[in-house]
Amino acid sequence: MADECEIDIFTAVDLAIRDLREISEIANEVGRARARECLAMLENAYAVALEA
Numbered sequence: 729m730a731d732e733c734e735i736d737i738f739t740a741v742d743l744a745i746r747d748l749r750e751i752s753e754i755a756n757e758v759g760r761a762r763a764r765e766c767l768a769m770l771e772n773a774y775a776v777a778l779e780a
Contacts, residue, residue, distance in 0.1 A: 737777075738778075741770050741773065741774045742774065744770055745767060745771055745774065748763045748770065751763040
């Protein structure tokens with residue numbers, strides 16, 4: 729039986745993208761840079777996965 733807290737990978741990545749957008753707006757410069765890098769990586773991976 730699946731745990732009720734489990735989500736699929738697409739939902740997890742979508743939520744991470746949303747959170748990283750928010751973080752990139754409020755973090756210090758180093759945090760913003762890292763958040764933007766992670767955001768770009770996840771957005772690219774998400775787009776590629778959706779095309780598959």
